[in-house]
Amino acid sequence: NAGVTQTPKFRVLKTGQSMTLLCAQDMNHEYMYWYRQDPGMGLRLIHYSVGEGTTAKGEVPDGYNVSRLKKQNFLLGLESAAPSQTSVYFCASSYFDSYEQYFGPGTRLTVT
């Protein structure tokens, strides 16, 4: 099993550009999450999903959108990137009755 994979691993955007980060898991997990990690800030939840076709806002949702069209995929979109969105983005997944989350390797995004 590949576990949780994230695409791409690195990306540089100019202010105002858009992009989509893809997260895929092959563990048949119901729940999926998107976090951002900034130096000294720990992990902050952006959006999450408790099942296919459902999404919910986390702690820092502004400027991001998500979609969960398939159970195994969770997409994070930035419609108009800003320098404040420079960060490392982590995707995670878990079973519906467990808080044990499995994390992907992360995507390092730089917005200039």
Add this chain to the structure above:
Amino acid sequence: GESVGLHLPTLSVQEGDNSIINCAYSNSASDYFIWYKQESGKGPQFIIDIRSNMDKRQGQRVTVLLNKTVKHLSLQIAATQPGDSAVYFCAEAWNSGNTPLVFGKGTRLSVIA
């Protein structure tokens, strides 16, 4: 909102010694706590968890202690090894509708050989 904090941002330990990483939480309603390890350039990895109806839980070389009276959580690593060098995060949750985990800011553990 409630948040999880840490007493020390960095910790240096001699190889072979025991490590203790501390975490303070402020939400008295939290009933689940979890520790993650994050090595450089990688995603966080589950270490151990504990529910609020327990005071102590042991894993392989790791022990988590929970003191609900003072809202304190600690992770003890026995016989610390170079491979234990990483950032350690505690996280909390309160099981009222499957609320998401809230992570602390992390403690960097450096093992001195």
